[in-house]
Amino acid sequence: MRYSDPIRIAYNSLVAAKLRFFLTVLGIVIGVAAVIMVMGIGASAQGLVLSQVKKVGSDLIGILPGASEEEGAPASALGIVTTTFKNDDLKALRERRSVPHFTAISGYVTGSATIESARESESVSFQGVSPEMIEVENIQVAEGRFFFPEEESNLSRVIVLGSTRAAELFPDRSAVGETVRFKDIPFKVVGVLEERGSTAFSNPDTLVYVPLETAQKLLLGIDYLNFARGKVDDVAHIDQTIADVEELLRKRHDLEDDEESDFSVRSTAAALDVLTSITDVLKYFLMAIASLSLLVGGIGIMNSMLISVSQRIREIGLRKAVGARPKHIIRQFLIESAFITCLGGILGIILGIGLTFVASIIIKALGYEWEFLVPLISLALGFGVSLVIGIVFGIYPAIKASRVTTMEALRYE
């Protein structure tokens, strides 16, 4: 027997039952394409989330009121309001002798209110921030200016708009210098920020910003901070700075050694690790689900091959009569199922890459900074698993075929 003979025999048998062949291949194509799509889109989504966090800066430290477990979410993130983090804490954190490696730190309060221009009235989310916020978050001012240092605490009625919000409120002219009514209080627009791009969960370009105490006293009626963010002069000083912040705040809050902190300090780097592990779990979970479709495809192969064996029982009998040994028959049927999965695997890879590409175009069109990714491992996994499935699910039908009794097979009607 020549090496090419079994392949030719398998090919002839498969094309003889075109529709069944096509449907079986389709099962594998869908399975492989699903694995590739899920892995590709999963990797891109993970990249998006992580890049958003990285954009904020890996040299940032967040200080949130409320205690937390080392690995868990901070209390404030769970909607628990803690009022122990005050403006005086912020002032203390700014002092170089207690926290030497902060280059800038901003307090934050958040809320929402109605903003009105001459033409528009919209409900918006706002942040009350320190003038250092643009340095901390690395934002540029597109037009006008950001807040002066003294405006943080002198209740100035000045407002800075995100780029999208400015364009909505003042579509036909520059917003700078205009007056808006914010929670029925007139505010002067002093600046417009440059476009920052939407993130996975929010669009900062629709935010508006007011000075910290203006927001606390005029808009919210509170005397505490929702959180603070500080920028460290060097990534190498992050751990030191976290320790400095903890020491300072514990002292200021009169905490005993055995008392739990009423705040938590997190670095973006740590947040990245947590996010990476969460998104990894999601990615693998989705991959497992996609792999199920490969398994279904494999069962399809087994079903199709079993039908094939029973339909071709006379053929098997004849082949054995003219000298085929069980190993020839097994080989023939295994090649057929391997052929189905190879073809399905190749087509599935092409389809998977194509669909992932189409998805990336759509997501980009929606305004996300999406990267088109096809992890090499997904190709290897999709193709390899489908080939293994083809052989594993092809073995039983092949052995069954090889055990056909020649005479019975030849008489089979």
Add this chain to the structure above:
Amino acid sequence: MTLITAKNLSKIYDNEGVKTQALADASFSIEKGEFVAIMGPSGSGKSTLMQILGLLDRPTGGTYFLKDKDVSKMTDDELAQMRNSEIGFVFQAFNLLPRTTVFENVELPLLYDEHPIKDTKERVMEALRAVNLEHRAFYYSNQLSGGEKQRAAIARALVNDPAIIFADEPTGNLDSKSGLQVMLILQALNESGATIILVTHETDTAEHAKRIIRMLDGRIVSDELVANRQFANSKGELTK
């Protein structure tokens, strides 16, 4: 040269405890170049005997030597190898692969030869020439008439140059004219030296052979030369 030596061959089928004796005490020998018909009504054991002689089944008793080899001691793989090199089969129902060309059907035994064959094409065409079917080589098997199908099946039986050709009711599915053409081919092959064993229940067909072994209820009841041999001519007519 003695090709087949059968001594006291017997076959008992055991179907869930129910034992049926299909063949008992069959002893005979067949020389190279013979044309033997095994004849008998349904259930006489002629098909069982052919299956054993054709190495498709094993006897439950007795000994069977094919070309001086004791085949009852061979493994399944060795039997497959013997079938491939020493035996050609022609079946009543032709058993050609559908949606496959005549050429590929005839080529089939060569694919399972232990040693790769280089002159496959020549050998297939030669076999087709012997049954006068060269012009149909690249037709699909289902495009052929019944007689042509059986000739293609004979070409397949010839292609590996076997020691014996077994023909199991080869005219059973054919009209009388096509049947006679098939018998003419078998006779011509026998004239050129092939050993042929024909299984049939029809006296007319059996009388094309040189020797008839008659069977009844699993036993050989007679074994004699044909006195009045029938011959077919190329027009599909009988000439005695």
